[in-house]
Amino acid sequence: MALYTLRRLLNAIPILIGITIISFAIIHMAPGSPLSQFTEDPTIKQVDKDNMIKAYGLDKPLYVQYWDWVSGLVRGDLGVSLLKNQPVADLILERLPNTLLLTVTSFLLSLLIAIPLGILCAVRAHSRLDQIVSGFTFVGISIPGFWLGLMLIILFAVKLGWLPSGGLQTVNADFSLIDRIKHLTLPVLTMAAGEVAIWIRYVRSSMLEVINQDYMRTAKAKGLPGNSILFRHGFRNALIPLATLFGLALPGFFAGAAILEQVYSIPGMGRLFIEGAFQRDYPVLFAIVTVGAFLTVLGSILADVAYAALDPRVNLSKQEVRG
Amino acid sequence: MNVAVSPNNNTVARKPKNRAWERFKANRMAFISMFILIGLVLVAVLAPWIAPHDPAEQDLLNKLKPPSADHWFGTDDLGRDLLTRVMYGARVSLAVAIFSVIFNLLIGITVGSLAGYYGGKTDSILMRFVDIMLAFPQFFLLITVVTLLRPNLFNIIVVFVLFGWMGKSRLLRGQILSLKNREFVDAARTIGMSDFRIIFRHILPNAIAPVIISATLQMGSMILTESSLSFLGLGIQPPQASWGNLLQSAQSLTIMTKAPWVPFIPGFMIFLTIMCFNFIGDGLRNAFDSK
Numbered sequence: 321m322a323l324y325t326l327r328r329l330l331n332a333i334p335i336l337i338g339i340t341i342i343s344f345a346i347i348h349m350a351p352g353s354p355l356s357q358f359t360e361d362p363t364i365k366q367v368d369k370d371n372m373i374k375a376y377g378l379d380k381p382l383y384v385q386y387w388d389w390v391s392g393l394v395r396g397d398l399g400v401s402l403l404k405n406q407p408v409a410d411l412i413l414e415r416l417p418n419t420l421l422l423t424v425t426s427f428l429l430s431l432l433i434a435i436p437l438g439i440l441c442a443v444r445a446h447s448r449l450d451q452i453v454s455g456f457t458f459v460g461i462s463i464p465g466f467w468l469g470l471m472l473i474i475l476f477a478v479k480l481g482w483l484p485s486g487g488l489q490t491v492n493a494d495f496s497l498i499d500r501i502k503h504l505t506l507p508v509l510t511m512a513a514g515e516v517a518i519w520i521r522y523v524r525s526s527m528l529e530v531i532n533q534d535y536m537r538t539a540k541a542k543g544l545p546g547n548s549i550l551f552r553h554g555f556r557n558a559l560i561p562l563a564t565l566f567g568l569a570l571p572g573f574f575a576g577a578a579i580l581e582q583v584y585s586i587p588g589m590g591r592l593f594i595e596g597a598f599q600r601d602y603p604v605l606f607a608i609v610t611v612g613a614f615l616t617v618l619g620s621i622l623a624d625v626a627y628a629a630l631d632p633r634v635n636l637s638k639q640e641v642r643g
Numbered sequence: 644m645n646v647a648v649s650p651n652n653n654t655v656a657r658k659p660k661n662r663a664w665e666r667f668k669a670n671r672m673a674f675i676s677m678f679i680l681i682g683l684v685l686v687a688v689l690a691p692w693i694a695p696h697d698p699a700e701q702d703l704l705n706k707l708k709p710p711s712a713d714h715w716f717g718t719d720d721l722g723r724d725l726l727t728r729v730m731y732g733a734r735v736s737l738a739v740a741i742f743s744v745i746f747n748l749l750i751g752i753t754v755g756s757l758a759g760y761y762g763g764k765t766d767s768i769l770m771r772f773v774d775i776m777l778a779f780p781q782f783f784l785l786i787t788v789v790t791l792l793r794p795n796l797f798n799i800i801v802v803f804v805l806f807g808w809m810g811k812s813r814l815l816r817g818q819i820l821s822l823k824n825r826e827f828v829d830a831a832r833t834i835g836m837s838d839f840r841i842i843f844r845h846i847l848p849n850a851i852a853p854v855i856i857s858a859t860l861q862m863g864s865m866i867l868t869e870s871s872l873s874f875l876g877l878g879i880q881p882p883q884a885s886w887g888n889l890l891q892s893a894q895s896l897t898i899m900t901k902a903p904w905v906p907f908i909p910g911f912m913i914f915l916t917i918m919c920f921n922f923i924g925d926g927l928r929n930a931f932d933s934k
Contacts, residue, residue: 338775346788458672458925462918464867466874467910470893474906478899575780579871583894593783597790597877605787612780 325625332617339613340393344386347606398607403599408607411592416574418488419581419588423573426508430515437516438523439555442531445524453520460517469510469583476506486585507584511577522565526558533557560631567623571615575608666930673926676919683916687733696724698731699882707902716908720892728884729909735796735885736913740865743803744858750804751811752854756842758812759819770816773809781806785868786877794878803865810861811854818850852931856924863920870913886913 380388392399398408441450477485488503489495530536531554539549578590585591589608596604668674686693695715702722710717716725758769785802792798822828823846831841866886872878873887881888886909892898893906 334771335774335778338771339778342775342779346791349788349791458918458921462863462914462921464870464910464913464917466871467890467906467914470890470899470906470910474899474903478896571780575783578782579875582875593786594875594877597786600790602791605783605790609779609783609787612783613778616778616780 321629324628325621328621328624332621335617336614339610339617340390341386343606343610343613344389347602348382393610398611399603401596401601401604403601408604411604412589412608412611415587415589415592418586419577419590420573421488422504422507422511422577422580422586422588425504426511426515427569427573429508430512430519433512433516434519435523438520439527439550439558441520441524442527443550445528450524457517457520460513461521463513465510465514466579466583468513469506469580472506472510473583486583488586507577507580507586510583511580522562523558526561527554529561530554530558560627563626563630564623567619567621567626570619570622571612574615575612663930667926670922670926670929672922676922676926679915680919680923683733683919684737686730687737690727690730690734694724694727694730696727698723698727698884700724707898707905709902710904717902717904719889719905720895720898720902725889725905725908728889729886729912732884732886732889732909733912735879735883736866736869736887736916739796739800739803739869739885740862742800743807743865744862746800746804747808747811747861748854748858750808752815752847752851753812754808755812755815755854756819756847759816760823760838760842760846762820766816770813773813776806776809777813779806782868782871786872786875789872789877794872794880796879796883799869799872799878803868807861807865811857814857815850815854818853819846822846822850852927856927856931859920859924859927863917863924866913866916866920886910 389399396409398412400406401408401411404411437453441453444450473485476483483506484490484503485506486503489499490503493499536549536553539553544553574589575593577586577588578593580586581588581590582594592604593608595601596608695713700723702718704722705714705718706720706722708714708718708722714724714726716729719725719728754769754773758766784806788802788806789799792802819842827845828841831845836844869878869885870887870890873885874890876888876891879885879888881891889909890906893902898905
């Protein structure tokens with residue numbers, strides 16, 4: 321197992337290098353240099369421009385610039401925001417907790433709803449209930465999050481006035497749990513609406529797969545009680561493919577809430593990114609994109625390792641390893 | 644799998660497709676969705692001739708008017724006719740989805756076929772590249788590159804094409820891997836058929852179904868992505884209308900209080916279109932599935 325994990329990690333190295341090369345290539349695809357907003361300004365003297373280019377290392381050959389950038393990344397140096405003049409890593413760490421609060425809460429809420437409903441739909445496949453739930457999942461996966469968000473704000477904040485329309489706490493008020501929950505209700509519901517739909521589908525199909533297995537019939541033939549069969553033999557096996565999907569959900573915790581953060585004015589990662597895009601603060605954009613890509617790789621490693629750990633049928637020596 | 648060699652065999656070879664069509668028609672939601680989408684495409688194409696007003700014509704005396712006989716969907720914050728703008732927005736949103744998915748299919752099919760059929764080094768290089776591209780958080784990557792290139796219709800399509808084909812090539816590669824050692828491929832190889840012909844005449848027709856399904860679903864997600872970008876103000880720029888940027892101005896409190904239809908209608912169109920593509924994708928899956 322440890323060996324498998326190690327091999328899986330080593331296999332990810334070329335992918336990580338590839339990610340940095342592509343990020344770097346995109347940075348240099350940018351028309352003009354990262355400093356063009358300063359260098360094109362005629363009021364700035366040529367000497368200062370040269371100094372600035374030197375300070376940012378833009379006079380060095382490309383491979384040296386690449387090396388400087390990557391070795392910075394490895395040390396946790398994600399560059400400096402052009403506009404805020406702060407290290408991007410600090411900006412991210414400052415905003416990340418808000419994003420995680422939103423994404424993790426809605427993830428947990430979706431699982432809380434989706435797992436029982438998904439199981440129920442698989443057990444009673446093609447029943448009335450299954451059809452109704454499946455109809456709702458179509459709505460859930462099709463509804464644009466920003467639109468649902470706006471509609472909920474119009475209904476619950478503007479018309480009814482029950483809930484705040486944005487932010488994480490009432491301005492100038494002290495922190496209180498109730499206040500925080502009130503502010504999180506709409507964004508979490510909006511985000512969970514889409515996630516629940518997806519997870520119901522995963523749980524249902526994973527469970528359906530298991531229900532038709534021979535060992536389920538054996539358990540029934542032995543005369544075990546229905547619930548015990550369903551949970552001890554059924555759900556535990558259905559969880560294996562789901563565990564993989566949890567791993568793949570990891571980058572979403574980091575990057576998944578951008579538009580909703582904008583709709584609900586939540587100062588998280590996504591807003592940091594969108595503000596960066598408006599201000600053409602490229603170091604912020606590239607840092608977030610690169611970190612997001614690293615997390616995807618990490619998530620898929622976790623998924624594979626979890627899968628191997630949970631399912632004894634997986635043959636570790638022969639399994640195809642990919643990033 | 645039979646191959647049509649003479650006109651007589653032709654009817655035999657076509658039968659599975661007929662059965663798939665029968666099954667697709669039996670799926671009521673998919674069938675209805677198809678008609679809704681055909682209607683939307685017609686409206687989008689014909690917008691310049693059938694739209695009741697000029698999309699840019701402002702009438703500040705009549706701003707934020709509720710739906711009426713003259714303005715079926717009401718007017719926006721500059722007094723422009725919302726129905727007209729929704730019609731013109733459909734042109735942009737559907738064009739982005741259709742063109743980017745077509746080019747994604749072309750790239751995805753080419754890369755997937757090469758990797759799956761030739762295997763070995765070609766396969767591992769191409770698929771490693773796909774892995775790398777898939778690792779990037781899609782939405783953030785799109786925003787970054789669109790911002791670098793300046794946001795407009797053409798650049799958005801280009802960027803959606805550059806970063807949207809990977810899933811399809813991986814899917815097709817898997818399909819081809821499971822087919823390429825089957826007897827009918829061996830037979831084609833034995834009679835000295837060219838690789839190109841084997842791939843296009845014999846392998847692809849048997850491997851393409853999941854790719855088509857995924858392309859259908861991708862139409863929906865492209866519309867969502869484009870409208871999200873435009874909603875944020877990082878995509879199609881006003882005064883050009885797109886379903887997403889029609890909602891952009893609607894974030895102000897005045898509009899939310901006084902004219903909730905302004906964000907409701909374009910958002911509902913996005914929702915409806917995505918749902919239609921999802922139903923059709925589902926219908927296609929059922930139609931192709933049971934063999």
